[in-house]
Amino acid sequence: MPKPRPIQILPIGHIPEIRPGDNLPRILLAAAKKSRLSFQQYDILILAQKIISKSENRLIDLTTITPSPRAIDLAAASDADHRKDPRLIEVILRESRRVVRDHPVLIVETHHGFVCANAGIDQSNVPGETVVSLLPKNPDASAKKIAQALLKLTRKKIAVIISDTFGRPWRLGLTNVAIGCYGVPPLVDLRGTRDTHGKPLHATIIATADELAAAAGLAMPKSASTPAVLIRNFAYKSSTEPATKIIRPAPDDLFR
């Protein structure tokens, strides 16, 4: 039996500081070349949300924001430990359709439907003291656009995942999850398949895009400049389903 090819997690180095309007697909190809990597058919490219947000100019300077009374109230009510700038809270509220918890951390449902702290807005890895980055408006569309550009440039089918690090209830620590995808299935449904004893598998839908994002997270330490990672030799069926499919519908969610 031939030894199966191992799944590989390949960080792409040499990615410069990304600026609004930059052509990310061309930059990624050049960076891969400098890293002595070439894109291969069916590679999965995981991109940190931050570089998408920068290229799409999803940056806001807090000095341009006037906080609403609600934002001022929430800031005043916050713990000293978690005290937030009312202008930042205002931006979080604008990016959200609902506040899920407001104390001690602001956990919201974003306009996309993601439940996360601070609407995914943060101040790290952004130039300027008062500038924050927002999540992309439509991360699935961003992933599709990049996959299509890479297909044109390389003639290879590259699946794309846009990832961000989210916290979760019950367990400490952030993990990298998929907030946008194209080409790779967000969820893989194993129901109807049987286990090794021939018994049907129950409730076995795997969040494959999240596992891919988490795997890429191993090569994406926050403080380093590695916002792009290739995963190679992972077998998957091509899919055009969006990452928003991973969002648990609110009526079925026991913890909102």
Next chain:
Amino acid sequence: MPKPRPIQILPIGHIPEIRPGDNLPRILLAAAKKSRLSFQQYDILILAQKIISKSENRLIDLTTITPSPRAIDLAAASDADHRKDPRLIEVILRESRRVVRDHPVLIVETHHGFVCANAGIDQSNVPGETVVSLLPKNPDASAKKIAQALLKLTRKKIAVIISDTFGRPWRLGLTNVAIGCYGVPPLVDLRGTRDTHGKPLHATIIATADELAAAAGLAMPKSASTPAVLIRNFAYKSSTEPATKIIRPAPDDLFR
């Protein structure tokens, strides 16, 4: 600059059906050899909970269980879609210190402190119609025991993670997470480090053991016989902290 070595995810094939009392470290070494893999210093070995539970005889035949009145009530109150055997509910209750939600899915806090559906008990990949497998009694101790045996057998430091697939609020699909570990840090605290612009990183504790488990999950499809995976070339600081460190302390948990 030398090309960095990619992180590799290497499934170990040829693992036979595990039985109570089996010597897992020896079986894993033989299976790796048959798969033409050799363990290397600092490899991380991720083992599916199921083979640990089997080797530790954490199996129960439901025909030996008399359900309590509470288990019978919970079974009667359950949806037709999620109707459960009252004997199975009884076993779930015995493995739990608290019921977090009882409808439509039984979500509990296990005696270890993990919050998960059905106390991690399931019927797949276990021989016999009425036999279920429980989580290991102390997955951290199981991981340590296996790591120490592998050190003796191979003279190599191999970190060990025991993993299981858990669901989560807000997002659909299961992901593979760490329920036990030895040698690898469960959480990596990046607070105090600075981003590429020199700004301090806030709230950046990464659930590294969970990301490693998720990465291994990519090579562990439920229906296949791949309960063991090696991750190679992942840089980490050796640690003896247990996976129970990942459990968010109940008083800090906004969603319990």
